[in-house]
Amino acid sequence: MSSQRYELVFSEGAETCVVVVVVTATGQAGPGGHPVYADATGIVRAEISDQEEVRILASGGGQDPARVVRVRPLP
Template identity: 60%
Template sequence: MSVRRYELTFPGTDGTGQDTVVVERTELSGPGGHPVYADASGIVRAEISDQDEVRMLASGGQQALAHPTGARRLPDS
């Protein structure tokens, strides 16, 4: 069974704490053949394997990609 939503955790922009982003599964597949997940804005995009391995995907030409420190499966709501 595929996971519909993940919560990705990133280092806080101020160097302390953490920022979280919820991403939902899209109909797309990434370069590794795994599902692509995106946040509501479409800016944060990630390919996530069935082993919860995350590969961040650029949504624009000048985007600097940050790697999440964690990926947590969320229950379907």
């Protein structure tokens, strides 16, 4: 069973800062058929499988998504 909330931990590389974003289930399914999660602004959107594989989804033009390092389920 999937969590309703996750932390997405982003990093551009070992020498850069880490950004943590909390996302919540939207009730939508992504292109892979897995649940879509979004942050409070709706800018960060991700499809997360039941095996915690993450696919970042574009929410607007001109985005250059960072690499997801980790995904952590929240209670």
